[in-house]
Amino acid sequence: MNEMTPITKERKQTFTGHQALILEEKLIFEIGSADKSGVDLEPVPEVTPRLGDCMAPSKPDLPGLSEPEAMRHFVRLSQKNHSIDAGLYPLGSCTMKHNPRLNEKMARLPGFSDIHPLQPVSTVQGALALMDELAHWLKTLTNMPAVALSPKAGAHGELCGMMAIRAAIEARGELETRRRVLVPESAHGTNPATAALLGFKVDEIPANADGRVDLAAFKEKLGDDVAAIMLTNPNTCGLFERDIIEIADALHEVGGYFYCDGANFNAIVGRVRPGDLGIDAMHINLHKTFSTPHGGGGPGSGPTVLSDRLAAFAPLPYVVAGEDGFDLIELEAQSADQPFGRMVAFHGQMGMFVRALSYMKSHGSDGLRQVAEDAVLNANYILASLQDVMTASFAGPCMHEALFDDGFLKGTGIDTLDFAKAMIDEGYHPMTMYFPLVVHGAMLIEPTETESRDTLDLFIATLRDLVRSANAGETERFTNAPELAPRRRLDETRAARHPILRWQTAEEAAQAAE
Ligand SMILES: *Cc1c(COP(=O)(O)O)cnc(C)c1O
Numbered sequence: 001m002n003e004m005t006p007i008t009k010e011r012k013q014t015f016t017g018h019q020a021l022i023l024e025e026k027l028i029f030e031i032g033s034a035d036k037s038g039v040d041l042e043p044v045p046e047v048t049p050r051l052g053d054c055m056a057p058s059k060p061d062l063p064g065l066s067e068p069e070a071m072r073h074f075v076r077l078s079q080k081n082h083s084i085d086a087g088l089y090p091l092g093s094c095t096m097k098h099n100p101r102l103n104e105k106m107a108r109l110p111g112f113s114d115i116h117p118l119q120p121v122s123t124v125q126g127a128l129a130l131m132d133e134l135a136h137w138l139k140t141l142t143n144m145p146a147v148a149l150s151p152k153a154g155a156h157g158e159l160c161g162m163m164a165i166r167a168a169i170e171a172r173g174e175l176e177t178r179r180r181v182l183v184p185e186s187a188h189g190t191n192p193a194t195a196a197l198l199g200f201k202v203d204e205i206p207a208n209a210d211g212r213v214d215l216a217a218f219k220e221k222l223g224d225d226v227a228a229i230m231l232t233n234p235n236t237c238g239l240f241e242r243d244i245i246e247i248a249d250a251l252h253e254v255g256g257y258f259y260c261d262g263a264n265f266n267a268i269v270g271r272v273r274p275g276d277l278g279i280d281a282m283h284i285n286l287h288k289t290f291s292t293p294h295g296g297g298g299p300g301s302g303p304t305v306l307s308d309r310l311a312a313f314a315p316l317p318y319v320v321a322g323e324d325g326f327d328l329i330e331l332e333a334q335s336a337d338q339p340f341g342r343m344v345a346f347h348g349q350m351g352m353f354v355r356a357l358s359y360m361k362s363h364g365s366d367g368l369r370q371v372a373e374d375a376v377l378n379a380n381y382i383l384a385s386l387q388d389v390m391t392a393s394f395a396g397p398c399m400h401e402a403l404f405d406d407g408f409l410k411g412t413g414i415d416t417l418d419f420a421k422a423m424i425d426e427g428y429h430p431m432t433m434y435f436p437l438v439v440h441g442a443m444l445i446e447p448t449e450t451e452s453r454d455t456l457d458l459f460i461a462t463l464r465d466l467v468r469s470a471n472a473g474e475t476e477r478f479t480n481a482p483e484l485a486p487r488r489r490l491d492e493t494r495a496a497r498h499p500i501l502r503w504q505t506a507e508e509a510a511q512a513a514e
Pocket of ligand 1: 156190263301302
């Protein structure tokens, strides 16, 4: 599209292996040598060790690097991560939105970042006040009476909610008989995994032609052995489950609990309060709805809100406001309720709490509502701008993400994976592929509300050009992609099945290969 010297696809071999300023980086063990050190240490005085047999038989064989070598190694590695700070990251279901720098500034305040969970509570009153205020916002936004802050990710929050449900069932004396958990076909994989981990039997509910829960099929599954339903709303097809209140009522009638996977709360925050829909437990991914996206395996946080029916079973620890300030309830004996135990050693992901509350307070309640509205608007802009050339899986407007399938690639010899790899050559991190499983060759695009109109327009134009190219028989643009990335297609299956988790010397690697 631009008037530029075309880049030759045959990659020039350089002496160093580097490509312009994209530098190859070896493992730290391959660049260091054990006899070097980045610091000057005083010689150790002669002592008679008292460790006896516990003495290490040899030196630890750590790589030795000078300070600049160590720094460059880690800076170069960090530059190999694609991140939301580097470009559009339209990964459906993951909500990779801009993380305001204000969040980071607040999280680095020494009163939040330099404290220890074992400090006396009188010395951390500000941190406890922040946790209490965050809890207040979460309860208000969801209209739920209780929240467990400690779960450290969405999946961990699911486990927390389902453990509260199990405790409530046990308190009713029905643990032996309420064994079944209903999980819609379109559920996030963590839902059935959580139910199975807790010993429940997973029973799948099919989706209807609209991509939503089949209400009739759901009602047929009801019975007094149903412990709970685990339903995602908006669901993983990016659609709002319109029958949610009817589902909640029917489930409660047979004595079951309603777990809602609220990872996608970003699509409805400020517009709908889950407590009004009959939900009993729901986790909120702070790292999706309230910025702080989890790129590069960064920390997550999955607070779980609980209804009146489950609040008494909330896990330890939790913050209470007393006359002399805030206190922590850390032991069952201190609690007036029946906590089911604890999820983590301490209190959860403090840094995430600070970032999420900064985000909430800087947006205000009207700003949070606009977050949801703009996220939905942007996704619908994508859907409307591409559905004449790509195959939208379901009719009608979507929520915060637009779902396409591989129908438009039929007969081209190109599949979803090839299409995604060609996006890498164009400088885009691919959308989520092959998920949700309910459609063939899924492509799930979540633009989030933080992308500008210009950014979205260039993205749309790029995808339209790729579709044109696919239809014109330029198959190699896809099947050979990525051609411009430092690595081509990796054998991901082999990497998952035979992971090499420890660095090996050349001899060890040769031996392992035999
Ligand atoms: C992201 C997500 C999860 C899991 O959250 P993690 O923090 O990755 O554990 C669960 N359900 C849905 C619908 C999600 O989008």
